Amino acid sequence: MRLIFSLLAALSLAWGGPALAAKPIVIKFSHVVAESTPKGQGALMFKKLVEERLPGKVTVEVYPNSSLFGDAKEMEALALGDIQLIAPSLAKFDKYTKKLQLFDLPFLFKDMEAVDRFQNGKDGKALLRVMEKKGFLGLGYWHNGLKVLSANKPLRTPEDAKGLKFRVQNSDVLVAQFQAVGAVPQKMAFSEVYQALQTGAIDGCENPWSNLYSQKFYEVQPYITESDHGLLDYMVLTNSDFWDGLPKDIRTVLEKTMDEVTVKVNQIADDINQKQRGQVRDSGRSQFIQLTPAERAAWVKAMEPVWKKFEDGIGADLIKAAVASNK
Ligand code: LMR
Numbered sequence: 005m006r007l008i009f010s011l012l013a014a015l016s017l018a019w020g021g022p023a024l025a026a027k028p029i030v031i032k033f034s035h036v037v038a039e040s041t042p043k044g045q046g047a048l049m050f051k052k053l054v055e056e057r058l059p060g061k062v063t064v065e066v067y068p069n070s071s072l073f074g075d076a077k078e079m080e081a082l083a084l085g086d087i088q089l090i091a092p093s094l095a096k097f098d099k100y101t102k103k104l105q106l107f108d109l110p111f112l113f114k115d116m117e118a119v120d121r122f123q124n125g126k127d128g129k130a131l132l133r134v135m136e137k138k139g140f141l142g143l144g145y146w147h148n149g150l151k152v153l154s155a156n157k158p159l160r161t162p163e164d165a166k167g168l169k170f171r172v173q174n175s176d177v178l179v180a181q182f183q184a185v186g187a188v189p190q191k192m193a194f195s196e197v198y199q200a201l202q203t204g205a206i207d208g209c210e211n212p213w214s215n216l217y218s219q220k221f222y223e224v225q226p227y228i229t230e231s232d233h234g235l236l237d238y239m240v241l242t243n244s245d246f247w248d249g250l251p252k253d254i255r256t257v258l259e260k261t262m263d264e265v266t267v268k269v270n271q272i273a274d275d276i277n278q279k280q281r282g283q284v285r286d287s288g289r290s291q292f293i294q295l296t297p298a299e300r301a302a303w304v305k306a307m308e309p310v311w312k313k314f315e316d317g318i319g320a321d322l323i324k325a326a327v328a329s330n331k
Pocket of ligand 1: 092
């Protein structure tokens with residue numbers, strides 16, 4: 005009897021064992037934008053490098069354009085282990101932490117170099133772990149870029165936005181930002197924006213160029229104001245249990261690859277946005293509006309009260325540290 009068991013055990017090791025061990029770990033990376041955007045490119049780059057470096061051990065499946073999970077469901081799906089990587093905009097974490105509301109404060113960072121300084125500094129790095137107790141671990145920040153305003157009417161002064169309906173991401177700061185200029189904000193999933201603009205359910209929105217271009221919003225937004233009034237960046241997020249449970253050698257390669265891809269995405273994001281800005285301009289569908297310094301100052305002033313409103317939740321020190329990265 006014993007012998008039979010030993011034989012069976014040996015056989016299962018010989019056949020089942022190696023077969024089981026050879027099964028690759030699958031990492032599903034779900035996101036809501038087009039593949040041509042900085043995040044879309046980053047996800048593909050990560051897939052390519054990981055599969056080159058860990059052949060047969062790790063497979064990365066990328067699901068762009070809300071094709072697997074959209075805004076409403078991706079955090080939940082990550083928590084449940086249905087997917088292993090997402091990279092939501094920093095505006096989409098209200099439900100999990102108030103600290104990241106920092107990144108939505110209007111006119112906080114003067115340019116993307118300041119964003120880099122903050123994200124790569126002590127406070128920025130600490131924020132990657134701010135949702136750890138909820139089971140989420142940040143692996144890095146990926147840039148998209150600064151947002152422009154678009155609408156079916158020209159927006160030069162804050163008064164021009166009065167009464168217009170703007171789509172916002174799921175962020176209370178962005179709601180307050182539009183209320184501060186007398187506009188009517190509406191939280192809406194990214195995948196619904198084009199149709200809402202087309203049918204007139206909303207009048208305007210705010211996006212970096214790459215989203216405005218790749219989702220064709222510019223086709224239904226005749227005026228674009230180059231306001232650069234806020235940031236749209238991402239936190240690449242994984243499920244902490246999944247990540248901690250990976251074999252150490254594999255996790256090390258994944259972390260190294262993520263760091264490399266993060267540097268690369270952040271180098272190319274601005275080029276992609278500038279190129280796609282050019283494509284929007286060449287389409288001739290939208291008129292570009294540049295603000296004079298006085299016009300811009302009026303927007304800054306109108307939106308200033310938003311900072312105070314969210315200071316307690318974010319922390320005055322964190323706001324101070326972000327402001328300090330501007331010099
Ligand atoms: C949006 O909802 O506007 C953005 O967060 C989409 C994205 O991921 O860039």
